[in-house]
Amino acid sequence: MLESLLALGGLVLLRDSVEWEGRSLLKALIKKSALCGEQVHILGCEVSEEEFREGFDSNINSRLVYHDLFRDPLNWSETGETLPGGPLEALRALCRRTDPGPVTIALDSLSWLLLHLPCTTLCQTLHTLSHQDSCHGDSSPGEQVHVLGLLHEELHGPGPLGVLSSLAQTEVTLSGAMGQASAHILYRRPQQRLTHQMDPTTHLTFNLRLSKKEREAKDSLTLPFQFSSEKQQALLCPGLGQATSHIFYEPDAYDDLDQEDPDDDLDV
């Protein structure tokens, strides 16, 4: 299931609630990415680095880079330990990172960023972040950027939730019943954009082309139900070589032949 969540690339939105938390799924996806050899950058706003790294063995932890926005995100302590520029600058720095190779960026959490940054700015930055492979001209199509965003549904209105949904390639909503958690997964296939127009008639097993003679014959063909000027003349002047039609009718013993018109008395 985890592979299919990471298959499409782009933004993977994990929607959780107070009762059904999503951080463990986020950590599972991070572990999967790290085991595939990817480097993982985590923008941590809600839990400490120690707490986040709990449960990962040293092999995985060595592939995780934790950008700490937990200790002093708003620079209240003024010790200079904060990431300079605050949360927005930290996010933009992730966009600008130039180390090669496949990478996963985890945002813990998108809700914290949405509460502290304007929605439009955050969405623009997210879009840039998840489409980084198109910026690097020489990167192979196989090197996707995965952006994993943890979102606490109850904290936001339908507007911001809808916008983030539309930006996401994959959306997982966590819920549950009777003590059992469940996940609802929505995949959004990306728009098929053709890089160049292909001729569809090449490489077929049958012939779609016409020779010159065939084309002439096709053009001079009159279709039987097409109303042309010849047909019009033929209908208007029936005497020209056309036999008049006659109906031969043999009535049965049970037929009631009445030559009178039954609708004669209608005043129409």
Next chain:
Amino acid sequence: MFPELNNLLNTTPDQAEQGKLTLLCDAKTDGSFLVHHFLSFYLKANCKVCFVALIQSFSHYNIVGQKLGVSLTTARECGQLVFLEGLKSAVDVFFRPQEEPHPLQFLREANSGNLQPLYEFVQEALKPVDSGEAAWRCPVLLVDDLSVLLSLGVGAVAVLDFIHYCRATVCWEWKGNVVALVHDSGDAEDEENDILLNGLGHQSHLILRAEGLATGFCKDVHGQLRILWRRPSEPTAQRDRSLTYQYKIQDKNVSFFAKGMSPAVL
């Protein structure tokens, strides 16, 4: 403290967990008995407590505390308890020169500022003192309550940031605990309060929710308590995630029983 509640939470003053944020909320009932429980619990556990009391006076908490076996006056005098009496010090804000920082500085500001002065007050109160002997077990911050801050004009995000910083300093850096009460407005559409309640819910390790009975007031059953454990420390721990009990508040105790099992009913 209420021994039966300790049993439900599987904790005692000697074995109190550290580094946790506990969220207390109440809906259609008064959840302040939980505040009194945790206040007396942590004083008995020999922790240094900073109590930001915005709702009631010192003497109110003291009287209730005495019924539960702790003396707030003694605790304050020996330095175990730092008490911010919101009702009294709110007035002080206006009679002091503006340059002097005051924890409730936000009352003076026209636009909803942040709660950094209040955080700095808490930081100063619970800072570990390098006096050689470890006097107190761990620092504890108790807030009664956070919803009133919204009523006083502070934004929900500002309150969330305040608790975030308290959690980072008190829970993570100093391995202490934070306990805060938020009222749930329920049917009334209060978006700011919902953001605060849910935002804190996501940050919490333990949520205690006191609810009034759906059927209304009852003499023998005062309400229902829902306990939700989040973020267990060991991922594989087999622990009940959520428990619901009904309770009755008596003069010096609160008794808990399973739903429908009130002694008055059986």
